[in-house]
Structure formats: structure tokens, C-alpha cells
Amino acid sequence: MKIFQVALGILAAIGGFVDIGDLVFNVSAGATFGYQLLWVVVIGVVGITVYSEMCGRVAAVSGKAVFDAVRERVGFKAGLGALVSSQVVNLMTLTAEIGGVAICLQLLSGLPYRWLIVLAGAALVVVVWVTAFEWIERIFGYGGLCLLVFAVAAVKLHPPWGAVGHGFVPHMHTQSPLLYAYFAVGLLGAAMTPYEVYFYSSGGVEERWGPKDLGLNKVNAIIGYGLGGFLSFALMIVGGALFLGQGVEPEFLGTIALGAEVPLGQIGLLLALVGILFAVSGAAIDTLFSGAYNLAQFLGWEWGRYRHPRGAPRFTVTWLVLLVLALGVVLTGVDPVQLTEYAVIFSAVALPLTYIPILLVANDRTYMREYTNGRIANVLGVLYLVVIMVIALTAIPLMILTNVGQN
Amino acid sequence: MSRSIDLGLNVLDHQLLDAEERRCGKVDDLALEGGPGEQLELVAILAGPGVWRTRAGLVGRLASWLGGGGRTRIPWEEVAHVGSHVSLRKRAQELGLGRGDDRMRPYIEKIPGADR
Amino acid sequence: MVETESGRRLGRCRDLRAVLDTRRPVVRELVVGRRGRLEHLGIRTRRRNSPDAVPWEAVVRVEGSRIVVRDGTELV
Numbered sequence: 001m002k003i004f005q006v007a008l009g010i011l012a013a014i015g016g017f018v019d020i021g022d023l024v025f026n027v028s029a030g031a032t033f034g035y036q037l038l039w040v041v042v043i044g045v046v047g048i049t050v051y052s053e054m055c056g057r058v059a060a061v062s063g064k065a066v067f068d069a070v071r072e073r074v075g076f077k078a079g080l081g082a083l084v085s086s087q088v089v090n091l092m093t094l095t096a097e098i099g100g101v102a103i104c105l106q107l108l109s110g111l112p113y114r115w116l117i118v119l120a121g122a123a124l125v126v127v128v129w130v131t132a133f134e135w136i137e138r139i140f141g142y143g144g145l146c147l148l149v150f151a152v153a154a155v156k157l158h159p160p161w162g163a164v165g166h167g168f169v170p171h172m173h174t175q176s177p178l179l180y181a182y183f184a185v186g187l188l189g190a191a192m193t194p195y196e197v198y199f200y201s202s203g204g205v206e207e208r209w210g211p212k213d214l215g216l217n218k219v220n221a222i223i224g225y226g227l228g229g230f231l232s233f234a235l236m237i238v239g240g241a242l243f244l245g246q247g248v249e250p251e252f253l254g255t256i257a258l259g260a261e262v263p264l265g266q267i268g269l270l271l272a273l274v275g276i277l278f279a280v281s282g283a284a285i286d287t288l289f290s291g292a293y294n295l296a297q298f299l300g301w302e303w304g305r306y307r308h309p310r311g312a313p314r315f316t317v318t319w320l321v322l323l324v325l326a327l328g329v330v331l332t333g334v335d336p337v338q339l340t341e342y343a344v345i346f347s348a349v350a351l352p353l354t355y356i357p358i359l360l361v362a363n364d365r366t367y368m369r370e371y372t373n374g375r376i377a378n379v380l381g382v383l384y385l386v387v388i389m390v391i392a393l394t395a396i397p398l399m400i401l402t403n404v405g406q407n
Numbered sequence: 408m409s410r411s412i413d414l415g416l417n418v419l420d421h422q423l424l425d426a427e428e429r430r431c432g433k434v435d436d437l438a439l440e441g442g443p444g445e446q447l448e449l450v451a452i453l454a455g456p457g458v459w460r461t462r463a464g465l466v467g468r469l470a471s472w473l474g475g476g477g478r479t480r481i482p483w484e485e486v487a488h489v490g491s492h493v494s495l496r497k498r499a500q501e502l503g504l505g506r507g508d509d510r511m512r513p514y515i516e517k518i519p520g521a522d523r
Numbered sequence: 524m525v526e527t528e529s530g531r532r533l534g535r536c537r538d539l540r541a542v543l544d545t546r547r548p549v550v551r552e553l554v555v556g557r558r559g560r561l562e563h564l565g566i567r568t569r570r571r572n573s574p575d576a577v578p579w580e581a582v583v584r585v586e587g588s589r590i591v592v593r594d595g596t597e598l599v
Binding site: 062063064068071072075076077079080129130296298299300301302303308309310312313314316317366367 | 416417419420421422423429430431432433435454459462463464466467470474491492505507508509511512514515516518520521522
């Protein structure tokens with residue numbers, strides 16, 4: 001029974017890994033550089049695995065979620081800076097995900113986009129309000145598994161497997177190194193999006209994880225994100241096999257779904273759209289709650305999905321307000337895919353302030369006792385801190401120099 | 408053996424939990440009493456938006472104004488335990504904490520399904 | 524900044540170390556200097572007995588942001 005539950009959790013994690021940022025960056029990277037950037041996805045996936053495991057462990061042993069750690073390690077002033085920047089990025093991501101939901105609904109139904117935005121917003125509120133939370137995770141996680149159609153598509157497109165294999169070896173074969181670097185930073189940012197750890201660690205606290213759950217935490221992080229990374233590979237391979245050298249920039253979610261339609265026909269298209277719909281809706285819910293978690297944790301308010309709304313009133317009002325704000329922004333007609341690129345790049349800048357406090361708490365024996373970071377976690381943790389610093393410093397300059405990946 | 412703690416690291420900015428484990432604010436500041444030549448004692452915890460103004464310059468003052476500027480003083484005698492969080496002996500209401508959530512609750516309760 | 528009466532600088536005060544077994548926490552030491560800064564972030568270095576603090580009893584007066592300690596005070 002226990003193994004069954006673990007398996008269910010892992011399935012949900014796979015479906016939950018891919019969001020609109022991963023879809024856009026993986027397929028565009030494939031369309032622009034073929035299979036060359038596959039190695040970057042490996043680095044990103046290992047990074048999110050390391051830090052998720054650490055956040056989960058901190059949550060299980062000390063009961064501290066990410067923004068509890070941020071506040072107590074860097075204080076009110078710097079913590080407020082971290083809060084504001086993470087909230088801005090979160091809201092951008094949320095807006096992009098909701099736009100993505102509306103686009104999927106439009107492709108599936110043919111109804112007008114703006115109506116569907118409102119419908120998507122209303123549907124999200126209803127689902128979140130009436131559905132028990134373990135079910136939300138499962139429904140959207142399993143629905144997201146339809147994205148596995150891209151793995152089938154990747155095989156059916158018969159990519160040159162030698163070139164695919166070579167993609168896992170870091171190399172650069174291009175006339176435009178800046179664009180290559182921009183995509184590398186984008187792929188890392190998309191894989192290590194901070195809302196994933198906000199949501200994961202808060203969930204651990206909510207489910208009252210203790211030291212006995214540390215095994216589950218490790219398995220969840222390694223297998224869940226590992227297989228999520230597998231989906232990213234599939235997306236990039238499809239992008240490379242189908243769009244490279246065609247002059248097609250997958251600037252629309254519909255183009256991405258085309259990646260499954262070309263080799264598999266109507267059924268491929270349908271599965272791809274349903275998969276994208278569930279994955280992006282799930283990510284919208286995750287980002288929505290992450291915003292409310294962060295604010296509540298920073299200010300010490302009561303929070304939690306498992307407390308009913310009346311148990312955590314300010315937390316509830318926060319996510320309702322965030323949803324209304326995001327809907328307002330989508331309704332202005334901003335392009336969700338374009339917004340995704342900005343959200344991923346800006347989130348790269350917010351990464352250090354999220355991950356440094358976690359690394360500090362994970363090393364504090366007072367709170368972590370015998371579960372303090374071991375050598376492997378620390379070597380990887382520090383290594384990734386360096387990677388994160390480099391992307392944080394280069395993300396915005398690269399975005400400007402490459403005109404948001406356009407040249 | 409006496410237990411030694413660093414007030415800035417182990418108390419300041421930590422989560423406050425009331426007697427029923429309800430989250431009811433952060434340790435926003437500490438009140439110390441005593442001067443050179445005397446004993447320097449931690450006498451109270453200060454919590455609430457009114458305290459933020461002293462902690463982050465202009466931004467802190469803005470945050471404090473947005474938060475309504477209230478502040479609560481909790482005598483150290485009300486602290487039950489200092490661990491990962493700071494646990495209090497009484498309920499939040501008795502200490503004047505968590506009032507923001509209490510004020511908001513009646514509105515949330517009007518929405519069907521809020522106490523599911 | 525923590526200084527001695529004759530003006531020798533010992534470092535910035537990073538934290539206050541108190542004992543918890545009394546009715547109220549009583550401050551025993553000021554955590555000072557670069558090592559003190561690391562300690563304040565929760566990074567404990569391996570050498571347990573390397574000096575990073577001055578006892579509160581050594582404090583003579585506090586003048587704004589300057590904390591003056593008795594001459595001859597060393598980090599403990």
C-alpha cells in the first residue's frame with residue numbers, strides 16, 4: 001500500500017514538473033540548436049533535485065518552509081527584498097500559466113480567447129475551493145502525464161540518435177554563442193523555477209512530514225524530477241527533429257502541440273493539448289499558492305491548504321487577490337508565451353535569495369540535528385549556488401543582448 | 408547544563424505559535440533591559456507592523472503603514488519554549504496576536520464551503 | 524563597532540549570546556567580528572574554541588553605534 005502511494009506521488013510529480021516555461025524553452029531550444037543543449041537540462045534537473053530534497057528535509061525536520069528560512073537567516077530588510085522579487089516573478093509566471101490554460105482551451109474548443117480566460121479563472125477558483133488538495137495534485141499530475149505523448153512522438157520522428165547522444169556532452173557548435181548562452185540560462189531557469197521549491201517545502205510542512213518521511217522525500221525528489229527531466233528531453237528532441245532549420249519558431253502553444261500531431265496524427269494532437277492543459281493548470285495552482293505561502297510565511301500569518309479557508313483567512317484572501325491580479329493582466333491581451341520568457345529569465349535573478357537561506361538552515365545542527373546536510377548535499381549545494389549566481393548575473397544582460405532570444 | 412542561544416539567530420524573525428499551535432506573527436523585534444555594569448535581560452518580544460518601520464528604512468515604513476502600524480508586546484514570561492519556532496503559553500487572542508486573521512474571518516466565512 | 528577604551532577595534536557586534544535557563548534570557552556575550560558574522564548566519568566553524576565574543580561584563584558604556592569595552596579585553 002505504501003509503495004502504491006509513493007508511486008502515485010511520483011506520477012503526480014512527473015506531470016507536475018513541466019510547466020509553460022519548460023514547454024516554451026525546451027521546444028524553442030530544440031528548434032534553434034537541435035539537440036545541442038540537452039546537457040543543460042541534465043544540469044538543471046540535478047539542481048532542482050538537490051534543492052528540493054534539501055527543502056523537503058528542512059521542512060520535515062525543522063518545520064520551516066522556504067520563506068520562514070529566508071526571514072530568519074537574512075532578516076526583515078533583505079528578506080523583504082527577496083519577498084517582493086519572488087512575488088513579482090510568481091505573478092508573472094501565474095499570469096503566463098493562466099494565459100496558457102486559455103490558449104489550450106481555445107485550441108480545443110474554438111471559442112473566443114477572452115471568454116476562455118474568464119472561464120479558466122473561474123474554473124481554477126472552483127476547483128481549488130471544492131476539491132480536496134491531495135486530489136488536486138493527483139488530477140493535474142495524472143492529466144499532465146498525457147505529455148508522455150511527446151516521448152512517443154520523439155521516437156516516431158526518428159531523430160539521428162547519435163546526434164541526440166552527443167547532445168548530452170557539453171559542446172557548442174554555433175555562430176551565435178550569445179543566443180546559445182541565453183537558451184542555456186533559460187533552460188536552467190525553467191528547470192529550477194523557484195516556485196517549485198516554495199510549493200514543495202510548504203507542502204511538506206502542511207502534510208506534517210517528520211524524519212520518518214525523509215526516504216519518501218528523497219525518492220520523490222530524485223524520481224519525480226528525474227522523470228520530469230525525461231519529458232524535457234522529449235520536448236527538446238521533438239523541437240529539434242521537427243523545427244530545426246525550418247525557420248519555425250514555436251511562438252505559440254499550438255506549434256508545440258504540432259510536435260505530436262505530425263508523427264501521430266489527430267490523437268497525438270489531442271493528447272498533447274490535454275497534457276499541456278493539465279500541466280499548465282496544475283502549475284497555475286502551484287504558483288498561485290506559492291505566492292500566498294511566501295507572503296504568509298514572511299509575515300507570520302496562519303497559512304495552509306489543509307486548514308480550511310476560515311482557518312487561514314489572510315492566506316485565502318491573498319491567493320484570491322493574486323488570481324484576480326493575474327486575470328486582469330492576461331485580459332490586457334499580453335502574449336503568454338512572451339511573458340513566460342520574461343518570467344523565467346527574471347526568476348533566474350531571484351534564485352540566489354531563495355536557495356542561500358535553505359542551504360544555511362540545512363547546515364544548522366541546532367535545527368537539523370543528525371539530518372544536517374552531508375558532504376554530497378553540501379558539495380552539490382555549493383556547486384549549484386555558483387551556477388545560480390552565474391545565471392542570476394548573466395540572465396538579464398543576455399536577454400537584452402539577444403533581444404529576448406530573437407536574433 | 409545551561410542552554411545558550413544567539414538572540415539574533417535563534418529568536419529574532421522566528422515564527423510565533425500560540426498555545427494551540429496557531430501561527431500568530433513573527434518575532435519582529437526584541438526588548439532588552441539593562442545597561443553596562445548591570446544584567447542585560449531579554450524582557451519581551453515585539454510583534455506587528457508597527458515594529459517593521461524600525462527595521463528596513465523607508466521600505467519598512469511603507470510596509471508598516473500598509474500593515475496598519477499595530478504592535479504587540481509579549482512579556483518573555485509568556486514564552487513556553489524556543490525551538491524551531493517560538494511557542495507561547497496562551498492563545499493568540501489573549502495576547503492580542505493574529506488579529507488580522509480574526510478580522511478577516513467573518514468575510515471569508517460568508518463564502519459557501521469556507522469551513523469544509 | 525566594539526572598541527576598547529583606548530580605541531582598539533575588536534569588530535562589529537553581530538549577535539547577542541544569552542543563557543536560557545533563567546526566568547528571562549540573560550545576555551552573557553556579544554558575538555563579534557568576521558567569525559561572529561558567520562556564526563550569526565548559522566555557520567559554525569570547526570574549531571570550537573576560536574574566539575568570537577566579548578563578555579557583557581567587559582562593556583563600559585554604549586555610545587550610539589559604538590560599544591566601548593574595558594582595556595585589555597580580548598575575544599573569548
